[in-house]
Amino acid sequence: MAEKVLVIGSGPAGFTAAIYAARAELSPFMFEGFQAGGSPGGQLMTTTEVENFPGFPDGGISGPELMDRMRKQALDFGTRSVMEDVTSVDLSQRPFKVTTSTQTVEAHSLIISTGATAKRLWLDAENDFWSKGMSACAVCDGALPPYRNKELIVIGGGDTACEEAQFLTKFASKVYLVHRRDELRASKIMGQRTLANPKIEVIWNHNLVDVKGDGWVETAVLENTVDGSKKELSCSGIFYGIGHKPNTGFLEGQIATDETGYIEPLQAGSTATSVEGVFACGDVVDQTYRQAITAAGSGCAAALDAERWLSEQGIE
Numbered sequence: 229m230a231e232k233v234l235v236i237g238s239g240p241a242g243f244t245a246a247i248y249a250a251r252a253e254l255s256p257f258m259f260e261g262f263q264a265g266g267s268p269g270g271q272l273m274t275t276t277e278v279e280n281f282p283g284f285p286d287g288g289i290s291g292p293e294l295m296d297r298m299r300k301q302a303l304d305f306g307t308r309s310v311m312e313d314v315t316s317v318d319l320s321q322r323p324f325k326v327t328t329s330t331q332t333v334e335a336h337s338l339i340i341s342t343g344a345t346a347k348r349l350w351l352d353a354e355n356d357f358w359s360k361g362m363s364a365c366a367v368c369d370g371a372l373p374p375y376r377n378k379e380l381i382v383i384g385g386g387d388t389a390c391e392e393a394q395f396l397t398k399f400a401s402k403v404y405l406v407h408r409r410d411e412l413r414a415s416k417i418m419g420q421r422t423l424a425n426p427k428i429e430v431i432w433n434h435n436l437v438d439v440k441g442d443g444w445v446e447t448a449v450l451e452n453t454v455d456g457s458k459k460e461l462s463c464s465g466i467f468y469g470i471g472h473k474p475n476t477g478f479l480e481g482q483i484a485t486d487e488t489g490y491i492e493p494l495q496a497g498s499t500a501t502s503v504e505g506v507f508a509c510g511d512v513v514d515q516t517y518r519q520a521i522t523a524a525g526s527g528c529a530a531a532l533d534a535e536r537w538l539s540e541q542g543i544e
């Protein structure tokens with residue numbers, strides 16, 4: 229028998245959708261994927277303290293613990309979950325078919341919350357220093373004590389990198405923006421603000437090629453993209469701002485996305501997609517806010533939209 233609601237993806241958006249769908253007695257089924265480099269739970273699994281999720285006033289909560297709690301809440305209300313990556317979907321007719329390496333499940337409605345993955349450079353040094361001075365989210369990690377009043381580096385030249393650099397100046401003594409070209413990609417206003425900020429120094433035409441330190445980032449090794457020369461820069465943190473990739477490859481073009489692969493909502497303010505009965509929430513539709521709390525909020529909206537749609541179809 230087809231599931232009423234199948235949730236794909238297990239970050240804050242997916243678990244919130246599952247909690248709402250479970251409490252609406254829709255008995256949701258969830259595929260928890262492995263998108264964050266090997267662990268269900270999404271991008272929060274790779275961050276340390278989360279201090280900006282409301283409700284945790286005394287020092288915040290660790291990313292993995294927050295996800296554990298959301299997961300428990302979803303399962304306690306009756307979500308059935310399987311830790312498998314979805315490899316393909318067939319949205320050509322209802323019920324939809326969702327396939328993993330071991331099974332195909334049919335569902336009347338889908339909630340897609342597969343998130344986005346922050347791009348990395350995949351330097352060997354990331355194995356040693358990720359979450360120990362290296363991060364892809366300044367808003368998540370930048371206010372933590374090890375980064376305060378220290379010299380920090382942001383990699384990239386787009387809006388994300390400029391926004392991260394400006395955000396970090398609230399805490400850091402100085403921020404170096406390391407960009408591989410001699411011109412920013414960021415929007416004009418964002419670029420102007422960045423260049424005008426006295427705490428930001430742009431290092432043009434350089435790539436990060438290695439990181440050194442004793443258990444925490446201490447030195448960035450930069451390579452000049454013009455003449456290949458290398459130099460070392462002392463710092464206590466390195467933040468990647470080189471873009472995100474939405475996890476939508478498994479959809480194989482069956483849902484409308486923008487040119488970079490983010491799912492496009494059918495209309496503003498709704499989680500409905502171009503395929504009736506398929507809803508999307510969290511970072512897989514959001515290039516702007518990308519926060520756990522905004523993802524959770526849109527997960528709630530997706531569950532309410534799915535519930536309403538199922539009811540209109542007479543599937544209760």
Ligand code: NDP
Nearest residue numbers: 384385386387388389391408409412413469470471472515
């Ligand atoms: P972008 O793709 O716009 O920029 C990525 C930046 O990272 C570029 O400067 C790029 O360099 C650099 N980069 C990419 N790969 C590498 C690499 N391997 N090594 C070194 N540098 C690399 O991504 P963003 O996340 O900045 O922005 C995505 C979209 O979201 C944009 O449309 C942006 O406008 C929007 N956005 C809007 C915000 C706002 O309005 N507040 C905030 C954040 C994002 P190069 O320039 O050489 O290609």
